[in-house]
Amino acid sequence: MAAHDTALTGLVEALRGLPGIGQRSAQRIAYHLLQHDRPALRRLALALGDADQRVGHCARCHTLSEAPVCHTCADTGRDARQLCVVESPADQAALERTGSFKGYYFVLLGRLSPLDGIGAGDIGLKPLLERACDGTVEEVILATGFTAEGEATAHVAAETLRARGLRVTRLARGVPAGSEIEYVDLGTIAHALADRR
């Protein structure tokens, strides 16, 4: 690939910077698609356009959805008393795959990150408050990440929600399934000790 091959350069540029894809991977993918798999290249171009046109956000929980209200929110068989708050559609999908939560979700589409200039107004805390105060929600389960940003988000959300009289809980912190204690980091062990049951 050289500077005069602008379409090839352009493809590498467009691939580079996607999560987990650097310059070398971008080149490898571009070469692979152009040299070995033109049908896959066309499928990917079509799939991108298709997803761009059809995927929006659920009006109720804000997750990625093709319907105005997502499949989960449209399911009337779930427990409306429980609302689980997550940072992203990917987090929601992970929780849903466990099959152990039967309430509804609310996707913040972000988390507090003062260093990046993301404050309480930039994530969906206000819509969360409206959603949580619909009269049927009794418990809000905060399932934001156990990172500094996720913890800050959970803290702010908890304060706001508790002020409205809602019961607020947080995912349990502890030793991950399948772990040998020896290899678990000390902070996690300390939390698991404190929260023992």
Add this chain to the structure above:
Amino acid sequence: MAAHDTALTGLVEALRGLPGIGQRSAQRIAYHLLQHDRPALRRLALALGDADQRVGHCARCHTLSEAPVCHTCADTGRDARQLCVVESPADQAALERTGSFKGYYFVLLGRLSPLDGIGAGDIGLKPLLERACDGTVEEVILATGFTAEGEATAHVAAETLRARGLRVTRLARGVPAGSEIEYVDLGTIAHALADRR
């Protein structure tokens, strides 16, 4: 992401299977593009279509090129007596980046791999022969990989080219720059000993 979100599922499917991208990475990229970076999504879709339409193969060396004859082959200032044979456009790009070869290239676009049913007829050995016997080429440098398939390809190409009276050489095998001998595999050390200079 659930089964009813077909555009999202379709995008994940189209991403999965690209070199280095599995199910998890594909999901991560799809969510990222849809949730955080629609402009990047559109740029990628356009770049794919653009590359598909504009990138073909150089008529002379078979590398990926937007012009009928690639930039390297069109450069009349290079040494026409040397022809370097590589497996792929990526290999050609790597050699070119070293800046230490001033001849022309020939890209096989493949390598012998009897286990995958790829024989001498499936890679560009016949066009290579025509290209190498143009009357000006004096030395053919075989720069196929030092894998079983690359070695087999080099072996077959060398036999065919030598039968036509051409001088055939192979990239040197040895200890990679920056290596500690202790950590170099034994086969490489044995070759480096045998080819010492």
